[in-house]
Amino acid sequence: MIEDSKQAEFALPPDLLRRLQALQPLLWVNPGRRLQPDPISPADVDAAAERLKRAGPLLARRIPELEHPEGLIESPLLPADKLRDALDGSGRWLLKADHQLPLAGSVKARGGFHEVLEFAERTARQLGWDGQSFADLGSPAWRKKFGQYRLVVGSTGNLGISVGLLSRALGFRAEVHMSNDASEWKKQLLRERGVEVIEHDGDYASAVTAGLAIAEADQHSHFVDDEHSASLFTGYAVAGRRLAAQLERQHIEVSPEQPLIVYLPCGVGGAPGGIAYGLKLIFGDRVHCWFAEPVHSPSVLVQLASGSTAPLSVYDIGLDNKTLADGLAVGQASLLATACMQDRLAGVFTVEDAALREYLTLAGKLLGEKLEPSATAGFAGPGWLADSTVGQQWCAAHKVDPASATHVLWSTGGGLVPDSVYQRWLAD
Known part of the structure; x- marks a missing residue:
């Protein structure tokens, strides 16, 4: 439980706090409170x-x-309709394959x-x-x-x-x-x-x-x-214009009637925050960005939901920050990232390790892509919007029809994973 002093300083809604402490997967909608100026500019x-x-x-x-002869560091944008069908989704699904980025593989x-x-x-x-x-x-x-x-x-x-x-x-x-x-x-x-x-x-x-x-x-x-x-942060933000160019080359329209919904695995928040910032610069209200965090490490969710500019850690609410998704195992969010996400981020959903294992297998079998567990966290996103009461209410409030949207699942890593490690994940 939060200490009394922390409870007074960080006003997490009691029901949200209980669900976080119970490690229940959930969808949290960002109320969009602006508490401070942006630390980053266009x-x-x-x-x-x-x-x-x-x-x-x-x-x-x-x-x-x-x-690339001009030294462009970029990843492909791949169709993911087979994954959509396996997870009973709707609309157009694409995989932004950052696990294929050269040299670093993430x-x-x-x-x-x-x-x-x-x-x-x-x-x-x-x-x-x-x-x-x-x-x-x-x-x-x-x-x-x-x-x-x-x-x-x-x-x-x-x-x-x-x-x-x-x-x-x-x-x-x-x-x-x-x-x-x-x-x-x-x-x-x-x-x-x-x-x-x-x-x-x-x-x-x-x-x-x-x-x-x-x-x-x-x-x-x-x-x-x-x-x-x-x-x-700004290096990550360049991804916004790169994705826009890829969508244009694939003749994919982004409009209020056919919005772009992007699901980003989140650790400390810098990479997904930068990408979301860059996407909002390009598409404005036509894009909606969601972060995916492990149930044991929802650091950005906790920070934004606290309604405070002072830092709050997942340890402060009794969580252990232990997860299969080692790339997302971060106890305290980047305050730079959360400041930029105050009124840009649609919200956060949390994912159990068991779901990550399932998604890891599906990505390999259906898409032929070798990912690491943390890179699959965003796969849960479309289901939250389509099937949960909170998600359906958000869609209604923003006039978003998931069946008419383009859903981009951002794959954040796995390109350098040794095959022995990958096979062990599959066996587990």
Whole structure:
């Protein structure tokens, strides 16, 4: 139970609190309270998009897996009608396959790559680079110069992979701080690619705190802060215009009568928050974004439902933050992300681990896609809107017919999962 002082400070509705503590899957509709100004502006997203475009030649030079000649980091938008039929859904279903993003194999490539590139650009300018061609920064001479600098990050895994692997590709040293219970295969992958992995007792937050302290003590280190980084957030937000272009190429209309509904697995909130922010910039009221969180780790739901700008953790309401979806196992949400989602996010639904296992199997059998459990959390979303009383009421209030909508399930990771680990998940 929440301590008396916390109960007074955070006014979670009693019925919601009971259901969260009982680990009941639920759908929560965001009341859209605006408590503070946006910490991010559209101009910030424009700058991130421009930087990623300029850095394309460098990425093409340093990432062998990248097939796009202009160095575009992007994932395909795949049909998911077979999954829709298996889950008794309606409308058009699509899978945004971020598990196929090159090098990193997860949604974290978007923000993580952007922050590494921004740091590389800033560092190079300090060392005398004229800024004419990003591709120059892939030369042996620049790799040697970058070797004096280190990027540090605290991560449950995928952000560490994103930051660590691109840092090493550009010549930077990289250090990833992880909790002891983070996936062993992710730690091993990082070490095999030359990234230093430091393990900590405690959870994700403990690893972040330790990494930050180390980076602050070294003037040649840069800390990538998943909770507060505007660079990460704006890198994720570029996904909005990328998805819009893909929908246009597939001749898919997005309108009030045929809205876009996007379901985003959520950990600390930065990646889904950035994507949702970017989508709202492009589509406005024609898009509705929902976050998916594990029943044991609903950090963004708890923060937004509290109606407070002060931090509230899932531990404060008695939850243990233990879930099969290790990428979503975050106790306290990013306040930057929740500030941007105040009146942009439609709401949050929670998912049990047993459902993630079912969705993992369906994704492999029906779509031929190898995902990790956290990447499947959004699969529950269309069912909540169509079949629950709360979901039907929300649809009626917003004049949304799920049968006329385009439903995008955002697949956030799994591209680098070893087959032995994936087969074990299926067997379990």
